Amino acid sequence: MKKTAFLFSALLISGTLLFNSCQKEDEIDTMVEVMEADDEIDSYFDDLMEEIDDLTYVETSLKSGQTIMDGQSGTRTVVTSFAGDTIIHTITYVDFVHPNAMAERIKNGTVVIKVLGRPVQATFWRQVTLVDFMVNEASVEGVKLIQKTGDYQFSITLTDGKISFTDGTEYTRTFNRTRTQTDGTATPFFIWDDVFETEGQSSGINRSNESYTRTITSPLVKPRNCRWFVQGTIEFVTGENTATLDYGDGTCDRIATLTVNGETREITLRRRGPANE
Numbered sequence: 001m002k003k004t005a006f007l008f009s010a011l012l013i014s015g016t017l018l019f020n021s022c023q024k025e026d027e028i029d030t031m032v033e034v035m036e037a038d039d040e041i042d043s044y045f046d047d048l049m050e051e052i053d054d055l056t057y058v059e060t061s062l063k064s065g066q067t068i069m070d071g072q073s074g075t076r077t078v079v080t081s082f083a084g085d086t087i088i089h090t091i092t093y094v095d096f097v098h099p100n101a102m103a104e105r106i107k108n109g110t111v112v113i114k115v116l117g118r119p120v121q122a123t124f125w126r127q128v129t130l131v132d133f134m135v136n137e138a139s140v141e142g143v144k145l146i147q148k149t150g151d152y153q154f155s156i157t158l159t160d161g162k163i164s165f166t167d168g169t170e171y172t173r174t175f176n177r178t179r180t181q182t183d184g185t186a187t188p189f190f191i192w193d194d195v196f197e198t199e200g201q202s203s204g205i206n207r208s209n210e211s212y213t214r215t216i217t218s219p220l221v222k223p224r225n226c227r228w229f230v231q232g233t234i235e236f237v238t239g240e241n242t243a244t245l246d247y248g249d250g251t252c253d254r255i256a257t258l259t260v261n262g263e264t265r266e267i268t269l270r271r272r273g274p275a276n277e
Contacts, residue, residue: 027241034236035236044138045158066079075096076096076107086114088113089112090111107133108134110133113126125148126146138165140163142162144161145157145159146179156177156179160174171206173204176200176202178198179196180219182195182196193223193224195221197232200216215236216234217235231248232247245258
């Protein structure tokens with residue numbers, strides 16, 4: 001009888017450990033999907049803003065008029081006008097893929113950019129408003145404001161950010177960030193050697209209709225010539241789960257480390273491009 005009871009207890013303990021192990025694996029799998037999806041949402045906005053940086057930071061002509069750029073496909077037409085000291089760029093995208101962009105996404109719609117000053121000047125702000133804008137087949141909305149707060153340092157906010165997908169799901173985003181340029185300052189008219197560190201927090205509702213918060217706990221490092229963050233950590237909270245994502249040691253690769261409730265796993269980030277979008 002004692003032997004039978006011992007075997008039963010051992011089986012019960014083994015079963016419990018196996019159940020707990022599977023439960024932890026399920027939690028990690030769930031958070032891997034959640035955080036990869038969140039990272040991809042960021043890439044939609046980042047990809048577009050890099051193109052806008054290319055326009056508003058690099059182009060020096062202040063005359064009114066129209067500029068047409070041919071991309072890998074499609075066109076981007078810019079009409080420049082003025083309201084006092086404020087420059088207004090109205091950009092129309094038609095099936096446009098930027099020839100230098102890391103993610104080959106197709107863009108359609110209008111972007112209205114209002115700019116006062118330049119990033120190298122003491123006073124600079126830029127407001128970006130998306131109007132009936134599509135990235136691939138997803139509708140992208142939002143108003144992004146960037147203001148200079150110090151040498152190579154900028155405050156960035158996104159309000160009413162939303163991506164609506166063809167399957168009827170939506171992903172909303174608002175954020176407050178501080179971005180500091182740490183490299184590439186010696187070549188202000190060439191943006192692709194720039195490196196930035198970003199701090200701040202974002203929140204919203206994901207495609208599963210769950211609320212989330214995303215807090216940068218160690219500055220995120222992003223070279224323009226890399227598809228992914230190369231360093232930094234994020235704490236992500238959704239539902240009852242809290243996860244930490246570590247982007248690594250500075251190497252440009254798709255590898256990151258995810259920790260969920262004390263369990264750690266190396267993950268491969270999604271390619272920031274048109275695949276599986």
